[in-house]
Amino acid sequence: MSILGSLDLNDIFIVPFLKEPTLSTGIAAGAGGIVVLGALAVALWLTVKGWWKPLWSEWLTSLDHKKIGVMYIVLAAIMLIRGVLEAVVMRAQQVSPAPGFLSVEHHAELFSTHGTIMIFFVAMPFLTGVINVVMPLQIGARDMEFPFMNAISLWLSVGGAALVMASLVVGHFETGGWTAYPPYTGIKLSPNEGVDYWIWSLALTSVGTTLSGINFAVTIYKQRAPGMDLMKMPIFAWTTLCTAILMIFAMMPLTVASLMLALDRHAGFHFFTASNGGNMMNFANMFWLFGHPEVYILILPAFGVFSHVIPTFSGKKLYGYTSLVWATIAIAVLSFTVWVHHFFTMGQTAHLNAIFGIATMTIGVPTGVKVFNWLLTMWRGKLRFSTAMLFSAGFMFTFVIGGITGVMLANPTIDFATHNSLFLVAHFHNMLIPGLLFGMFAAVNYWFPLAFGFRLDEKWGRRSFWLWMIGFYLAFMPLYAIGLMGAPRRMAFFTDPAYFPWLVVAMIGALCVLAGLTSQVIQIWVSVKNRESLMVPAGDPWDGRGLEWSLGCPVPEYDFTTVPNITSREPWVDTKAAGKHVMDPTEFVDIHLPKPTGLPILVAGVATVGAFALIFEMWLIAAVCFVAMWVLVLIRSYDTDWEETITAEELREGYEAHKRLVETTPKVSLDDEFTSKNRGLILEEAV
Amino acid sequence: MSHINSDKGMDSGEYKHAMARYVWGFALSVVLTLAGVVIAGGGVFGASLAWSIVGILAIAQLIIQFWAFMHVDLSQEARPDLYLVMFTFLIIILMAAGTVWVLADLASRMGMGPGGMTGM
Numbered sequence: 001m002s003i004l005g006s007l008d009l010n011d012i013f014i015v016p017f018l019k020e021p022t023l024s025t026g027i028a029a030g031a032g033g034i035v036v037l038g039a040l041a042v043a044l045w046l047t048v049k050g051w052w053k054p055l056w057s058e059w060l061t062s063l064d065h066k067k068i069g070v071m072y073i074v075l076a077a078i079m080l081i082r083g084v085l086e087a088v089v090m091r092a093q094q095v096s097p098a099p100g101f102l103s104v105e106h107h108a109e110l111f112s113t114h115g116t117i118m119i120f121f122v123a124m125p126f127l128t129g130v131i132n133v134v135m136p137l138q139i140g141a142r143d144m145e146f147p148f149m150n151a152i153s154l155w156l157s158v159g160g161a162a163l164v165m166a167s168l169v170v171g172h173f174e175t176g177g178w179t180a181y182p183p184y185t186g187i188k189l190s191p192n193e194g195v196d197y198w199i200w201s202l203a204l205t206s207v208g209t210t211l212s213g214i215n216f217a218v219t220i221y222k223q224r225a226p227g228m229d230l231m232k233m234p235i236f237a238w239t240t241l242c243t244a245i246l247m248i249f250a251m252m253p254l255t256v257a258s259l260m261l262a263l264d265r266h267a268g269f270h271f272f273t274a275s276n277g278g279n280m281m282n283f284a285n286m287f288w289l290f291g292h293p294e295v296y297i298l299i300l301p302a303f304g305v306f307s308h309v310i311p312t313f314s315g316k317k318l319y320g321y322t323s324l325v326w327a328t329i330a331i332a333v334l335s336f337t338v339w340v341h342h343f344f345t346m347g348q349t350a351h352l353n354a355i356f357g358i359a360t361m362t363i364g365v366p367t368g369v370k371v372f373n374w375l376l377t378m379w380r381g382k383l384r385f386s387t388a389m390l391f392s393a394g395f396m397f398t399f400v401i402g403g404i405t406g407v408m409l410a411n412p413t414i415d416f417a418t419h420n421s422l423f424l425v426a427h428f429h430n431m432l433i434p435g436l437l438f439g440m441f442a443a444v445n446y447w448f449p450l451a452f453g454f455r456l457d458e459k460w461g462r463r464s465f466w467l468w469m470i471g472f473y474l475a476f477m478p479l480y481a482i483g484l485m486g487a488p489r490r491m492a493f494f495t496d497p498a499y500f501p502w503l504v505v506a507m508i509g510a511l512c513v514l515a516g517l518t519s520q521v522i523q524i525w526v527s528v529k530n531r532e533s534l535m536v537p538a539g540d541p542w543d544g545r546g547l548e549w550s551l552g553c554p555v556p557e558y559d560f561t562t563v564p565n566i567t568s569r570e571p572w573v574d575t576k577a578a579g580k581h582v583m584d585p586t587e588f589v590d591i592h593l594p595k596p597t598g599l600p601i602l603v604a605g606v607a608t609v610g611a612f613a614l615i616f617e618m619w620l621i622a623a624v625c626f627v628a629m630w631v632l633v634l635i636r637s638y639d640t641d642w643e644e645t646i647t648a649e650e651l652r653e654g655y656e657a658h659k660r661l662v663e664t665t666p667k668v669s670l671d672d673e674f675t676s677k678n679r680g681l682i683l684e685e686a687v
Numbered sequence: 688m689s690h691i692n693s694d695k696g697m698d699s700g701e702y703k704h705a706m707a708r709y710v711w712g713f714a715l716s717v718v719l720t721l722a723g724v725v726i727a728g729g730g731v732f733g734a735s736l737a738w739s740i741v742g743i744l745a746i747a748q749l750i751i752q753f754w755a756f757m758h759v760d761l762s763q764e765a766r767p768d769l770y771l772v773m774f775t776f777l778i779i780i781l782m783a784a785g786t787v788w789v790l791a792d793l794a795s796r797m798g799m800g801p802g803g804m805t806g807m
């Protein structure tokens with residue numbers, strides 16, 4: 001076999017189109033072309049602007065948790081654009097006269113990449129990014145416990161995403177859906193590289209995610225400010241802790257199952273084959289041992305976000321802190337007891353299904369508790385509908401509908417009728433779009449000033465909210481209807497004319513969502529352009545309640561000049577109640593921060609090349625990359641000069657400067673919150 | 688190891704206490720392992736009894752190692768660690784037992800009798 005393994009000319013994106021020009025191959029070639037041209041355009045732009053160097057030295061090599069978080073979110077945003085575009089193409093396919101303009105395989109590739117991307121390369125990096133930016137600031141930490149490992153996690157995720165992007169240009173992605181069940185994904189029925197793309201891109205990010213989980217959990221355990229015992233932690237830190245623990249335990253079955261599938265495919269094993277003693281049902285079992293906790297990984301951080309946005313914009317303390325904490329813990333534990341509901345129809349006995357059905361309904365209870373917590377927080381509050389608050393309100397309204405259809409599906413008898421239908425597709429989008437995306441959008445709108453020092457444009461933010469909200473209903477309510485009429489999921493086209501009007505509405509909805517996404521791009525653009533008038537250097541632009549708002553915006557590299565002593569759940573609210581706008585300093589001491597380093601990118605880069613080599617069976621290259629990766633890690637282990645010191649004196653100056661700034665910044669009332677008068681320090685009592 | 692390398696010095700009480708723990712842990716682990724080997728190889732007990740005894744010895748050793756080497760015990764300072772260890776066990780048991788349950792149930796429906804995937 002040649003050193004290039006199974007790679008050949010036909011794998012290059014443009015070749016199939018040149019050989020056989022149809023609309024379907026044309027779209028595939030176009031998508032590959034966009035990736036290549038897009039990459040070139042970005043490279044060119046960076047060169048023209050001369051931004052390579054600052055990009056490298058200030059961002060790509062940074063170990064600062066805030067910058068790592070922002071880069072995670074940028075990754076999620078790029079992949080979200082691809083995911084939504086794919087969704088629009090699928091919707092267009094199903095409204096065009098059968099058999100549509102896409103080949104069946106091409107359509108299958110689309111829903112497989114859409115699902116894989118949305119879960120692993122949008123949702124996961126998005127929430128990991130938000131956690132990275134915010135969580136340390138909320139608990140009074142100066143960084144993650146393991147900053148170097150944090151960067152490795154980031155770049156492994158980027159590597160995984162790069163592989164999925166590469167599948168547009170070189171070869172194909174798989175066609176077995178985001179779940180990739182064997183035996184269909186075994187070597188016999190899926191002989192090309194598609195499934196291997198799925199396996200190895202997931203392997204990279206799932207390792208990254210496991211490491212992130214460890215990092216978050218240890219940071220929360222070890223780095224909290226003095227006095228902040230667990231029951232004084234902000235809710236977002238609590239949901240992060242539970243998410244982190246789920247990440248640590250839940251990614252493992254996926255990593256193992258996908259590697260077992262790889263062994264089946266390439267090493268002649270029979271874990272999941274249909275013959276020779278294999279048991280493909282165990283793949284479904286293992287996949288969902290991961291998959292169910294995963295959906296709570298996705299949703300818990302968003303719950304945390306809402307638990308901060310809603311109190312802030314209701315001007316009230318969060319209702320029922322303790323019950324929210326216990327509900328979060330209950331959800332985290334129960335999430336490991338319900339995985340069978342994803343395969344009720346696989347053939348178990350009815351009593352086994354019944355037990356898991358009941359467990360599933362139970363998990364609705366703590367979730368319901370939370371909804372009441374938020375509602376009662378808003379009750380009689382003075383509500384201000386900022387973009388973040390709109391997304392939170394939209395979430396509550398919509399998420400409850402999804403929860404209700406979820407409880408319906410938890411009933412095995414109903415599930416037998418709706419399994420594999422568009423009803424299910426409507427249900428999980430109904431959970432994920434409000435429960436994940438809306439949460440993350442709220443988080444970005446709410447916490448953006450911490451990272452960049454200015455607020456986001458409210459006008460475009462609100463537009464984007466309405467487009468997303470209306471778009472969601474138009475795109476997915478019809479799917480409930482035709483799902484109940486019997487429309488199966490993953491169909492390249494339908495021939496039943498009764499579905500057609502519903503599909504048209506769904507198409508309009510998808511376009512609406514696309515417009516919402518476009519508004520968000522415009523929102524960022526407009527905000528960057530108008531950043532002077534949106535600047536909030538004094539910090540706390542929303543009359544916030546958490547420790548993170550005691551800092552100036554953007555937050556300096558060292559986060560806290562002195563680590564505060566915590567005596568209550570809302571130390572910043574107490575400080576403001578005492579008429580102060582800066583927290584009293586404790587002790588100024590020299591601190592050490594990790595120096596920037598290019599090694600994480602190198603490690604992950606080598607790992608990604610190795611994974612690519614595995615996909616195309618270039619075993620030699622893969623082996624070399626594997627060794628190189630560990631050599632690089634070893635090099636880091638012998639590096640003793642990896643910290644830089646920030647002296648107590650600099651910290652004191654930073655504190656004094658912030659204090660002066662706060663004293664000279666005019667305080668504004670809540671009525672001027674969204675105007676350019678807001679330079680930070682928004683206050684309820686008008687001054 | 689930080690217990691031993693702490694600045695307290697080699698003959699402080701803390702050092703002796705920690706060292707005693709390591710030695711105890713090591714000795715007990717060796718004893719329990721040897722006991723397992725003897726029982727497995729000795730042929731004195733029937734197969735199922737031998738399985739159970741070795742299983743119990745393994746669990747005992749696990750607990751001893753957590754206590755001796757990882758400093759997880761019932762004290763107040765070790766409480767968060769203890770909870771994490773217990774939670775880990777809970778999850779592993781859920782996953783392992785759940786998998787066995789689901790697969791055995793499926794197998795029974797395939798007419799292979801409970802637990803038996805052999806002969807497939």
Ligand code: HEM
Nearest residue numbers: 087090111115118119123177178179432489490491510513
């Ligand atoms: C933004 C608007 C979105 C639209 C219009 C959309 C549309 C679709 C469509 C048309 C399908 C294929 C359904 C079928 O099987 O026939 C699909 C599948 C899927 N979507 Fe979305 N989606 C959107 C957002 C999301 C988000 C945010 C997520 C997750 C975070 C997500 C996760 C999935 C998954 C997991 C599948 C299943 C893929 C499979 O069948 O393997 N989607 N979506």
